[in-house]
Amino acid sequence: MTWRPIRLAAAALGITLGAALTVAAAPARVVSINLCTDQLAMMLAAPGQLASVSWLAADPRSSAMAAAAGGYRLNHAQAEQIFLMHPDLVLAGKYNAAATVSLLRRLGVTVVQIAPATSFADVRRNLLAVGAALGREAQAREMADRFDADLAALRVTGETPAPAALYYPSGYTPGAGTLADEILKLTGFRNIAAQAGVSGGGTLPLEKLVMARPRLIVTSAPYPGESRAEEILRHPALRDVRAQAMHVTSDADWVCGTPKLLGAVAKMAQARRALEGGK
Incomplete structure (x- = not known):
């Protein structure tokens, strides 16, 4: 009887296994088909263990490890392509590429x-x-402990939370229960969207953003070309609000829940201290 399928299923659920199971051989040929598992795998895999990552991992607009991804074969999360790579383990997101996973x-x-x-x-x-x-496992525990310590060192304390808005194309905003909201709270900000009742990802009417008078606005860098979804970011009302607030542009560090997230946290902590200094 092989313990490997049991061990991998338990790993996905975060279950700690006994010593008898941890002796199972590590996978020798791993393929990742999700942007965030791509980056976690690139951080943790042993040399030669990771065979392929998704094409999104090489896009600097979405991947905080685009340069590193250039050293791997890129895939498009297609079942036929992945199967022909003969992987003994595929890492995937919980909600993406359902047909491929099945x-x-x-x-x-x-x-x-x-x-x-x-x-x-x-x-x-x-x-x-x-x-x-x-x-x-040992490398992952070490990395997780270091992440916790670095995160604690970036916490902004002693400041009254300042109103902040995360505002993206089509008025999209992360509300309560999101990683972005946790970044705001850790660095001394109050998420206007969460206060307005947005939970998870949602939209925030521009009127509510204007009336909330944020002291900081986080928006994304525009993509090349024209997009109707991005027109709201050029609205005169938002331009006026931005003229009276600090502005931060989000980048690939914000996209996935990996230690690269510390870059986004550091940027926000710096912005909060600068904001307090300028009153």
């Missing part, structure tokens, strides 16, 4: 799915889950 499993390929992180605690859990799946 077909790979029917073909006998082991797939571990990782849920997106919506909290700092999830970042640690996902590090440990991917580490267990790769047979790199």
